[in-house]
Amino acid sequence: MRRVIPRLLFLxxxxxxxxxxxxxxxxxxxxPGSGLRGRVTFTGAWPDSTKDVVxxxxxKYPEGITDRDGLIAFVLQxxxxxxxxxxxxxxxxxxxxxxxxxxxxxxxxxxFVIWFxxxxxxxxxxxxxxxxxxxxxxxxxPSAVEIIDGVTYxxxxxxxxxxxxxxxxxxxxxxxxx
Amino acid sequence: xxxxxxxxxxxxxxxxxLFVRAGVSAQDRGRLEGxxxxxxxxRPLWGVNVMVxxxxxxxxxxxAGRFAVSAVPAGRCDxxxxxxxxxxxxxxxxxxxxxxxxxxxxxxxxxLIRRPAEIVTASKRKQxxxxxxxxxxxxxxxxxxxxxxxxLDKVLENTAGMGVTDGQIDLRGSTGFNYAAGxxxxxxxxxxxxxxxxxxxxxxxxxxxxxxxxxxxxKGAGSALYGSNALAGMVNVITRDPSAAPETRVxxxxxxxxxxxxxxxxxxxxxxxxxxxxxxxxxxxxxxxxAGLDVSHSRAVGPVGLSVTAGxxxxxxxxxxxxxxxxxxxxxxxxRTSERGTLNLSAGHTDNDxxxxxxxxxxxxxLEVPPSEAGNSxxxxxxxxxxxxxxxxxxxxxxxLKANWYRTHWKNDYQDNRDGAxxxxxxxxxxxDALWGRHAATFGAEAAHNRAESDIYGSPETLDLAVYxxxxxRFAERATLTAGLRYDFxxxxxxxxxxxxxxxxxxxxxxDAETSLRASFGRGFRAPSIAEVFxxxxxxxxxxxxxxxxxxxxxxxxxxxxAGRTVDLGRxxxxxxxxxxxxxxxxxxxxxxxxxxIEVGLKPGSQDIQFLNIGSAFTQGFEGRVRASLWAGRLSGxxxxxxxxxxxxxxxxxxxYRSKHRLNAGAEWRTGRLxxxxxxxxxxxxxxxxxxxxxxxxxxxxxxxxxxxxxGRTDLVIECTNMGNYMYTLRERMLEPIRxxxxxxxxxx
Numbered sequence: 034m035r036r037v038i039p040r041l042l043f044l045x046x047x048x049x050x051x052x053x054x055x056x057x058x059x060x061x062x063x064x065p066g067s068g069l070r071g072r073v074t075f076t077g078a079w080p081d082s083t084k085d086v087v088x089x090x091x092x093k094y095p096e097g098i099t100d101r102d103g104l105i106a107f108v109l110q111x112x113x114x115x116x117x118x119x120x121x122x123x124x125x126x127x128x129x130x131x132x133x134x135x136x137x138x139x140x141x142x143x144x145f146v147i148w149f150x151x152x153x154x155x156x157x158x159x160x161x162x163x164x165x166x167x168x169x170x171x172x173x174x175p176s177a178v179e180i181i182d183g184v185t186y187x188x189x190x191x192x193x194x195x196x197x198x199x200x201x202x203x204x205x206x207x208x209x210x211x
Numbered sequence: 212x213x214x215x216x217x218x219x220x221x222x223x224x225x226x227x228x229l230f231v232r233a234g235v236s237a238q239d240r241g242r243l244e245g246x247x248x249x250x251x252x253x254r255p256l257w258g259v260n261v262m263v264x265x266x267x268x269x270x271x272x273x274x275a276g277r278f279a280v281s282a283v284p285a286g287r288c289d290x291x292x293x294x295x296x297x298x299x300x301x302x303x304x305x306x307x308x309x310x311x312x313x314x315x316x317x318x319x320x321x322x323l324i325r326r327p328a329e330i331v332t333a334s335k336r337k338q339x340x341x342x343x344x345x346x347x348x349x350x351x352x353x354x355x356x357x358x359x360x361x362x363l364d365k366v367l368e369n370t371a372g373m374g375v376t377d378g379q380i381d382l383r384g385s386t387g388f389n390y391a392a393g394x395x396x397x398x399x400x401x402x403x404x405x406x407x408x409x410x411x412x413x414x415x416x417x418x419x420x421x422x423x424x425x426x427x428x429x430k431g432a433g434s435a436l437y438g439s440n441a442l443a444g445m446v447n448v449i450t451r452d453p454s455a456a457p458e459t460r461v462x463x464x465x466x467x468x469x470x471x472x473x474x475x476x477x478x479x480x481x482x483x484x485x486x487x488x489x490x491x492x493x494x495x496x497x498x499x500x501x502a503g504l505d506v507s508h509s510r511a512v513g514p515v516g517l518s519v520t521a522g523x524x525x526x527x528x529x530x531x532x533x534x535x536x537x538x539x540x541x542x543x544x545x546x547r548t549s550e551r552g553t554l555n556l557s558a559g560h561t562d563n564d565x566x567x568x569x570x571x572x573x574x575x576x577x578l579e580v581p582p583s584e585a586g587n588s589x590x591x592x593x594x595x596x597x598x599x600x601x602x603x604x605x606x607x608x609x610x611x612l613k614a615n616w617y618r619t620h621w622k623n624d625y626q627d628n629r630d631g632a633x634x635x636x637x638x639x640x641x642x643x644d645a646l647w648g649r650h651a652a653t654f655g656a657e658a659a660h661n662r663a664e665s666d667i668y669g670s671p672e673t674l675d676l677a678v679y680x681x682x683x684x685r686f687a688e689r690a691t692l693t694a695g696l697r698y699d700f701x702x703x704x705x706x707x708x709x710x711x712x713x714x715x716x717x718x719x720x721x722x723d724a725e726t727s728l729r730a731s732f733g734r735g736f737r738a739p740s741i742a743e744v745f746x747x748x749x750x751x752x753x754x755x756x757x758x759x760x761x762x763x764x765x766x767x768x769x770x771x772x773x774a775g776r777t778v779d780l781g782r783x784x785x786x787x788x789x790x791x792x793x794x795x796x797x798x799x800x801x802x803x804x805x806x807x808x809i810e811v812g813l814k815p816g817s818q819d820i821q822f823l824n825i826g827s828a829f830t831q832g833f834e835g836r837v838r839a840s841l842w843a844g845r846l847s848g849x850x851x852x853x854x855x856x857x858x859x860x861x862x863x864x865x866x867x868y869r870s871k872h873r874l875n876a877g878a879e880w881r882t883g884r885l886x887x888x889x890x891x892x893x894x895x896x897x898x899x900x901x902x903x904x905x906x907x908x909x910x911x912x913x914x915x916x917x918x919x920x921x922x923g924r925t926d927l928v929i930e931c932t933n934m935g936n937y938m939y940t941l942r943e944r945m946l947e948p949i950r951x952x953x954x955x956x957x958x959x960x
Contacts, residue, residue: 056472057909057938058946060575066907084583109753109820110813115904121573122581135574135907151583153627153749 067180068135069189071165073146077195079126084151086123086162086193088132091143092116094175105157138182143175146193162193239285241307245315246276247292256294256319258452260329262337264289264301266606267644273455281550284606285309292317293329295351295425299339332399332427332447334681334693335436335653336644341727342683344693344717345431345444346773346799346834348373352424352451357879357888357919359464359930359955361503361524362415363423363448369875369890370428371836371851376868376941378415382430383801384830384855385443387868388942392822393740393809395765397433397441400448401557403597403615406440408634408661409668411740414619417561417593419520419541421462421505424451430834431801432735432769435695435715438657438677442735442767443803450557452545453509453516459960460507462522466953467500468529471578472936478531478578501526501535501953515546529949530578532566532587551603558596565589567625570944574907577938577946587625594618607647611655613640630748632665634741654680661741668745672704675738681715693717693731701738707762711736725777736766739809743822756819763807763824773799795838802831808859810867811901826861830869848878867901868942870894870911886919902943909939911947925958 073088093116095107111117120134123146145164149155167176169192178186247259255276262269263283270278285307293299297319307313333343340347348370360366364375374381376388380396393411397404400418407414426448433441470477481499503524510517523538541559548554567587571577580587597615604610615638622631642655659675681695695715702708715733722728739761747757775797807824814821832855840847853873857866865871872895879888894911917930929952936950 055912056936057912058574058577058907058940059938060473060475085581106813113811113813113820113901115900115902118903118906121575125582154754156753 066135066185067138067182068133068185069141069144069178069180070133070185070187071131071189071191073123073127073130073132073163073191073193075128075130075162075193075195080148080195080198082151083125084149084155086125086146086148088120088123088130088134088191089143089145089147090118090120090134090136090141091145092139092141094142094177105159108159109156133185136180138180140177140179142177144178144189144191145175146191148195148198160198162195162197163191165189165191239309240282241285241309242312243280243283243290243305243307243315244312245278245317247272247278247294247317247319248276249297250318250320256297257454259292259294259297259317259319260337261317262291262293263606264291265646267603267609267646268606271452282606283307290315290317292319294319295349297321299329330427331402331449332445333429333433334683335402335642336651338651338683341721341775342691342719343429344691344719344729344731345429345433345771346372346797346801347430348428348836350426350428355420355423355426356926356957357886357917357928358890358915359466359917359928359932359953360420361464361501363418363420363426364415366420367426367428367446369877369892371875372430372834372853372873373428374870374873374894374941377945378413380413380446381869382428382444383803383832383834383853384857384866384869385803387866389809390811392742393737394440395442395737397437397439397445398448399437399445400595401450401555401597401599402447403599403613404437404440404638404659405448405595405617406636407619407740408617408636409619409632409663409665409740410742411440411737414561414591414593416537416539416563417559417595418448419450419505419522419539419559421460421507421522422450422518422520422541422543424449430799431731431771432713432715432733432767432803434699434711434713434735435697435733436653436679436681438679438697438699438713439675439701439711439736439738439764442737442765443769450543451518453511453518453543455511455516457510458508460505460509460957461959462503462505462955462957464503464524464953464955465500466502466930466951467498468527468948469936469950469952471529471949472938475575476578478576481527499527499529501951515544518543528566529951530568530571530946531580532568532584535563535565537561537563537565548600549602553601555599556597559594561591561593563591563593565591567623568945571946574944577944583626585626587623589621589623591619591621593620607645609644611640611642611644613642614638628749630665630667632663632668634661634663634665636661649685650682651685652680652682654678663741663745667748668741669747671706671741671745673738673741674700674702674704676700689721691717691719693719695733699736699738701764703744706744706759709738709762709764711738711764711766727775729774730770730772732768732770734766734768736764737809738764739822743809746822753820756814756821758814758821758823761809761822761824765805765807765809765824767803767805769801769803771799771801773797793840796836798833798835800831800833802829804829826859828857828859828861828866830855830857830866832856845881846878848876850874850876865898867899868897869899870897884921886917886921888917888919890915897941900943906940906943911939911941912937913939924960925956927957928955929953930955 098104098107121132123130146162148160148162150158164175166172247256257274259272261278268280270280272278287304290302300317300319329337330340331337333347355366368375372383379388382396386395391412394413398413429445433445505522507520519542521540525536528534539561544556546554567589572579572581595617599613601611617636620633638659640657645652657677661673664670677699679697683691683693685691697713699711713734717731720728744761745757746755748755778794805828808828810825812823834853836851838849857869874893877890892913896908896910914934915932916934920927931952933950939947
């Protein structure tokens, strides 16, 4: 037992040291790991009625859903199940925004930027400002990104256009070619 | 001829009356008087429970260590004395003379490990902790006082198998986190429920931490005695009785938050500018900090013991919107109404204004809130009152009458929301405790009414009625079988009504004085709260809609097998001052199978959020606890490890907000007037969350350290919480407290 006590104290001291050397979570933007990095470029003026503009990733794309209610149900369902993640809230009046987000490995079919109106039920007035297209000249469907463990994909750039705020439903662009 | 149920009930009532009268009509009674002292020092002991064995007759010693028990049946009897931190002592074969007083002096020997000889929560009556058929942890006043915690949950999170997320208790993986709605662990204060009437959650700030004597944490389904919410266990907070001699106590706390681990996370220039180890600079002019003052006075006014308490606490918080302003006041009264009757009254009020944080701005700026939430706050007021009257009808039969009221009143002051609610919850209970032969039985009836007035709930009302009974049969010299059953009727006015039957079986076998083997099996349930059924609110962009179809209580069958043993380590460590080093160890395996679990989900065919019966799930695991005391108690320690495997049967995935591994460890070293203490908490990474499941999450690795100085009636504690300044979350996008330093001064006169 006389040996046990010093060992116990040594263990506690080690625990304290371990606790001090590891700070747990860190500012995501500076850490390596699997994820996405890129630039959001805004076109047009930020509307006064803006609540938030947020970068979003979704495991699935709402293929075949064209009505507003169906789309919102898709978003909420996937949001609650973790399939859709709200990532960075973009600072107001930014013209460009460089992002770096951590993500779990897997396929993300929809990387996009959304705009929320400044209303109590803002979730239901959401509009898509832009999404990631590998070929910006062919915007039939957002490009999927497959993330492999430990790899950060760069240049996942998005053009966000505030003109889309005034567009009629559906809130996301579909079948548009440039 | 077959007897009708009415005649059978009448016959039973007559037998009960005869049973009562048989005791009352006994002619030969005497009085037992005496004192209880410390065996080693001869110092009188205050607060010792003295009981005449095999009866409900007893008393508690005063400051002079004296006690008196009236109306003790003449003849031979055994008297037991028990006090936390002392070995239970029995004076056997005392001769009580009719019409005279018998004097006795009991000497108690201090134990090295502070834990109570008796508990009151597991079976709703006094019993030895080793006789409880379920796992019980007790947090004593010394553990509470040695820390500078402002609310009790911060002390309890060091208990084995227990986690606390935003005030919500997770006992062995039972709850995880459910957005403050519907606690699956019942919180009691002196045996009265203190669960919010609307959300079904817990407000820890309604409990004056300085008045807490001990906390009993009972793990496993307890609905057979306590009904709804006791699905996974009970936490019973026992407050101290008023002292007979005038006593004033003051507690002053002040502290400050350190800087976050990364400069990029500093959101205000009020963070400290020091670099103690780099530059040796320290600027404490205007840090983010906190302070508090509690004052209480206790005295006897004639035959009535009275204590009053008041306190104020405030702080900036460590993050944006983290500020809090709070004051509280309370009163407690205890009086002997007759030789066999005791009346307890208590009341309290807490007013708490605080900033509200839903989630951080981003992981790059986790101590700030989104602009749309800046300045959001809540004003929360809570008032409660409770009355308990206990009367011993005869040595073998006692009854307790209880009534309580709990009002919660909150109002949002958000940028986009001004909703609020006021809820009044009232309850009453009649409980009987009987001893006969080898039986110890508890039975009673309970009623509770709950009414809310709110712009988000409307004006719903609920009514709960229940009857219960449990019998403990000592069927062999060392074995006790417990069987209990409770029926609860729950009605939500104008919506639905429901009934729940909750049985429980327990078995305790003690092969020797140091060993206890236990097994239990029971059913628990939780009725949906008013918020879960009626909430109609738009918050953070989501519309939460009422669910009037939420008519099924969530239920669980729970089982546990455990063993505990006390080991004398005299051969392994020196025996000092006649005190042997001691090790207590306890282990248990457990499993709970849930049905109709209530969780947040999406309303079918709609875009609204609702509370829904989601289906079945299970939790199972292992828990091991050890406590040791060496070198005459100068070095003591405890550790608990809990493994929990939880699974949603519908999805096959782990339940949300649960950690698979949880380790709590603490050590304390006393030398002279100084005490050095360390508490470590480890919990493995939370496997699932409701929102942002792909966000980075890390295990919990928190170490708290403290130094205490004992100056007799005054003590001082310097504490550093989260010494490693470890950054972690327990729920989505909410950074847990960063490193903080505090100083607490307590004094009494």
